[in-house]
Amino acid sequence: MAIGFVTVGGEMKAGVILLAAGDSSETLVGMEFLKSFGKVLLVHQKKPLCSLVDEKDVDELFDLAEKTIAERQAKVRSRSRRNIIVRPIARA
Secondary structure (H helix, E strand, O other): OEEEEEEEOOEEEEEEEEEOOOOOOOEEEOHHHHHHHOEEEEEEOOOOEEEEEEHHHHHHHHHHHHHHHHHHHHHHHHHHHHOOOOOOOOOO
């Protein structure tokens, strides 16, 4: 482990990095760097996508998704209530 510097979009931040052993020149930066730059690592398992995205943009996307899911669930609940038929029990 070492203190390293990362530059994203012209902005430089210091933080903890892990250096690969041996002849490798690879370096692993931690999640703290993403937080300090206000970025989110976006990875998609079915599409060739791996990107750093502004946290505020991802938050807006998640808020919209959360709202859409809630609206769909409300519609399903509303439809299921309409299909309920209440019949009085016949008394003998």
